[in-house]
Amino acid sequence: MRALVKIWVDARRCGERLARDRSGLAATEFAFIVPLMLLMFFATVEISTWVAVDRKVTLVSRTLSDLVSQATSVTDKDLPNVFLASYGVLAPYPTDTAEATISEIYVNNAGVAKVQWSKLAKVAKSGNNKPVATIEVSSRKPGDTVTTLPDGLKVKDTYLILSEVNYQYTPAVGYFLAKTGVKLADASYTRPRQSLCVLYDTQICPTL
Numbered sequence: 559m560r561a562l563v564k565i566w567v568d569a570r571r572c573g574e575r576l577a578r579d580r581s582g583l584a585a586t587e588f589a590f591i592v593p594l595m596l597l598m599f600f601a602t603v604e605i606s607t608w609v610a611v612d613r614k615v616t617l618v619s620r621t622l623s624d625l626v627s628q629a630t631s632v633t634d635k636d637l638p639n640v641f642l643a644s645y646g647v648l649a650p651y652p653t654d655t656a657e658a659t660i661s662e663i664y665v666n667n668a669g670v671a672k673v674q675w676s677k678l679a680k681v682a683k684s685g686n687n688k689p690v691a692t693i694e695v696s697s698r699k700p701g702d703t704v705t706t707l708p709d710g711l712k713v714k715d716t717y718l719i720l721s722e723v724n725y726q727y728t729p730a731v732g733y734f735l736a737k738t739g740v741k742l743a744d745a746s747y748t749r750p751r752q753s754l755c756v757l758y759d760t761q762i763c764p765t766l
Contacts, residue, residue: 582662598648600731608740615725616744617647618658623721623748626660631757638691641679645689648725653681653689655726659696660757662665663704663718664765671704672766675758701766711747717763719748
């Protein structure tokens with residue numbers, strides 16, 4: 559009987575000491591908190607980078623339309639430099655997934671916006687690892703109607719420079735955004751600064 563009592567007392571004392579022991583509590587809390595902290599850390603980094611890139615896409619769009627609107631005329635030799643200068647805003651993010659289109663729009667007397675000329679550019683790395691812009695055919699053709707023009711800009715017998723930028727943002731982690739990436743886009747309208755229109759391959763302002 560005394561042996562049983564002794565065992566009971568010893569077991570009770572061990573239980574009390576175990577209840578008061580806090581030596582492993584920090585390690586247990588750390589094991590629970592670390593996954594949550596890592597999740598919050600990577601989510602913050604991923605989303606903040608996404609927001610930063612989206613802001614840069616907006617700046618590229620505004621820079622492109624602003625630079626072209628300050629010219630009185632542009633050629634295929636001028637446009638690559640204009641696109642490269644605009645794409646420089648994206649640094650330090652890659653530019654190989656970016657596409658930009660610059661177009662001139664004429665709003666006729668009926669208030670209809672028509673494309674006068676349009677060019678698309680892509681930027682790639684050359685042999686010496688320097689960015690090179692290539693001018694390509696745009697999906698917007700001369701004479702096409704622009705239906706996205708805000709009503710406030712539909713001033714009759716005026717011209718507008720429209721820049722459109724598309725960028726495929728690929729996340730570094732891919733657990734919080736689509737692994738294939740997120741398509742970012744922005745458009746900007748600017749009126750010609752130095753003349754009625756910005757000439758391209760013509761001597762007079764076109765009115766298609």
